[in-house]
Amino acid sequence: MDSKPKPTRRRSKRAHEAILAATTSLLEAKGYNGLSIEAVAAQAGVGKQTIYRWWPSKAALVMEAYSAMVASEITIPDSGRLEEDLYRLFEQIFSRLSSSGFGKAIAGLLTEAQTDPVLAAEFLDGFVDWRRKVVRQLLQKGLERGEVAPEANLEIAVDSLFGSMWYRLLIGHAPLDQQFAKDLVRQLLVGIAPPSANLCFR
Amino acid sequence: MDSKPKPTRRRSKRAHEAILAATTSLLEAKGYNGLSIEAVAAQAGVGKQTIYRWWPSKAALVMEAYSAMVASEITIPDSGRLEEDLYRLFEQIFSRLSSSGFGKAIAGLLTEAQTDPVLAAEFLDGFVDWRRKVVRQLLQKGLERGEVAPEANLEIAVDSLFGSMWYRLLIGHAPLDQQFAKDLVRQLLVGIAPPSANLCFR
Amino acid sequence: MDSKPKPTRRRSKRAHEAILAATTSLLEAKGYNGLSIEAVAAQAGVGKQTIYRWWPSKAALVMEAYSAMVASEITIPDSGRLEEDLYRLFEQIFSRLSSSGFGKAIAGLLTEAQTDPVLAAEFLDGFVDWRRKVVRQLLQKGLERGEVAPEANLEIAVDSLFGSMWYRLLIGHAPLDQQFAKDLVRQLLVGIAPPSANLCFR
Amino acid sequence: MDSKPKPTRRRSKRAHEAILAATTSLLEAKGYNGLSIEAVAAQAGVGKQTIYRWWPSKAALVMEAYSAMVASEITIPDSGRLEEDLYRLFEQIFSRLSSSGFGKAIAGLLTEAQTDPVLAAEFLDGFVDWRRKVVRQLLQKGLERGEVAPEANLEIAVDSLFGSMWYRLLIGHAPLDQQFAKDLVRQLLVGIAPPSANLCFR
DNA sequence: CTATAAGCGAGACGGTACGTCCCGTCTTAGA
């Protein structure tokens, strides 16, 4: 019992791709707020209606344009050592994020997510949750192996890693490079207090 | 050498305050993108030109409307113990940030800062740098007291603290409460690895 | 050789008519300077862009709103007698001009035509030339019939007739009625000097 | 017994003249509608209030700026021959009118007079009535001398002369030169019908 | 092997807000 009434003509692949391409290109040129559906349609050589038919909002359009890039081709490392795994993972993530335009897209989506709960949910889903889950699992494995202290707060550990990442991405005061990935992970593990002090606290 | 042309009629305090008040009120109601100069002028009972005369952009207006709130009345703690100091500091900062509207304002400014370098600089100046400096100094004092390991990367420590904060503020997946302040600081100091592991690494 | 780009959605008759109607109505109420595109759009229930799309200026809008009224339904008389013909013609013209709003429209257009050569040309074309030509032809026929002296300056005759008309229309010191039409034409033909004097001059 | 209570400071002659000068200069550059009080004040190096203090409206300002030019130095001819007198008079008037800027000023005033009865009255008073009276008196003298037929309509004669003048001034289709003055007056006197026809009519 | 209905490009439509210009009123400091 297929509910499709009569699928005579289907979505045009050409238009679909042209729209996404125009979106990324314009977003990089004008920024999120400077991006207009009108301009996307013009640049893609497409009627506005064709965009409105398939995407409910500018945010949805931008999300789709960048989600491919985000999800693509991250291999989850499994070396058996937590520090190594985390480092390898963030090394990959950082290199993808540094590609131009991404920060503008993310920040724009974040803005609208502040007032649009639906978008917020989709944003969480597409850009946040999946990666948090991956990291949480790596930490869990580390815990099982005894590389993580039982009293450690894993949620906060996840926040520290991704928080630092977003912070540098959005503020731009320092680069998201390999060195940062290495030091960030290391410091998360060992803390900044000297060993002696550590012993005292515990 | 003073280039002031002549001090004739001066800026109206009444208008100035009404504009900032309308800005915060509307921003909380409609969000950053939904905030229009036109509406601010109308709600403040002011001509649009009066806004454009004193603020170059919506972003500048929002920055001023919130900067007061941000800078105001944070006492820099000095208990002699690093963990205590950091906790007290972030406890204060978190409580201010949780006030409604702030997240929307920040996210909006962040969006525009992605394409406007002038705004980016002002944003850094008004919302980021001062607080980073305060934390860096606390850490420095801790280092001198022997509460911080000499090989610790203080910049990354600062990033971890503020990064986690912004992350929760913008994504909203978990609250910015006292408990978080306490746990975040504690974990920064001791890391998540168990003591034995720590010793091994060093 | 046709340069039409493509006949997609066409101009809306409803909007077109509503705009012209609002224009005349507002012009009569507020005068030419008091007429704003904004108000026309509002009264016509139309977006401003719809006006700007089809008319380049307020003047063009007013011209179109009144040109219909001007050109419409003037029958060119041909009684075989010059005085009769001129009288019949101006009787018709006067009755149309007396309709309210017309003077305001004309004077406003005249103002802008003083600085806008394009408008000046269109104004000449739409409001002046056609009628001058009609009168010139009547005079020409009169000349052929011997009702006009060969040495008469026909251009000045045309100026006298229309000049007097505009003068009364704009200054408003005396009415544009049938009696004026009759006396104006008569005096143009015979002059104001007594017959004896006339003979002397010639 | 001077009734002035305390003549501490009086109207500044410097400002007054600078304002009128700026008015003419700007009116010629931008036209009547393009003339703004703001620009006049700026160009005259004068506060806006100084203009509003002494003139109730833009129209009043323009009237004063041009009235001097209009009234000035017209000698009323009295040669004893009507045709000569009228020709001499209009020759003078035409030469003054041809000066640049005057047409713009007049047309602008005419526009506003269509909706502002007070201005209309002042306009009549300043630009129309005085000259009509002069012409009417010349015609009256001609009548007494027998140069004008008793049945002639003098009002219409005045309308024809001034009407033709305004018409050419505003429409600009033909020049206001000496030849026109001569031919216009001549044709007013003798009409355009041939002598034989004239005799028939009377 | 069509027919036919969806998708398509184009772009006009009723709107909202932009950032600017100027209005006429007001406040201020100085001459």
Add this chain to the structure above:
DNA sequence: TCTAAGACGGGACGTACCGTCTCGCTTATAG
């Protein structure tokens, strides 16, 4: 007290886009 300066609340300008709505044309199945 008048002046130059210019800030004030306000109205309109002409432009950019919004999201919706017709237009004809194109095209890929379902009959």
